[in-house]
Amino acid sequence: MTIRPGEAWGVAFDGPDPVEVHDDPALARHLVAAPTAPVWLRGGDLHRSMGAPDRSSERMIMAVDLGVVRIDGGDERPFAAHVVVRRWGWRGRFLVILNSAYLGTWHAGPRAHPNDGRLDVIDGALGFRQRLQARRRAATGAHLPHPALSTSRVATGEWELDHPSTVWIDGRRAGRARIIEVRIQPDAGSVVA
Secondary structure (H helix, E strand, C coil), X not given: CCCCCCCCCCEECCCCCCEEECCHHHHHHXXXXXXXXXXXXXXXXXXXXXXXXXXXXXXXXXEEEEEEEEECCCCEEEECCEEEEXXXXXXXXXXXXXXXXXXXXXXXXXXXXXXXXXXXXXXXXXXXXXXXXXXXXXXXXXXXXCCCEEEEEECEEEEEEEEEXXXXXXXXXXXXXEEEEEEEEXXXXXXXX
């Protein structure tokens, strides 16, 4: 069940060791292929959003959402943590669509949660100096709010960009596109952490 503000997330897990995955793309593939089988997430941005627990921590099992993206009307592609749509150097308009609070070393989505039934979206364009400042501040999540960036929380969304931009799904380049469609699939599977 999708988490609500103030509720505890997850329950103690004492079952046998589930299949291990070590990054966000592998988690997305697992949630599509075997949604009812829990998975042990050992790395990636979603793992970091879950507190980056290690084997010595008390094991918890938690429901997670799965994002789905379609670029330029193509096939749907799953993502566990994020989709980034940008041009080289983050010039011009960009989109950051998050199911995870983290994007690499950046705390890009301070309000994002992997089981809230929503995707956090940052949409905007920044000048050169603003990009430098935002890069420094993003490490702690202090880049938001910003007058040149709009933020929203969506279950579904569609955006059309003026120029084709590179699309990155869970940190992997997926091509170039102008039209981005996303939706969230709540409670898509369970992760042991």
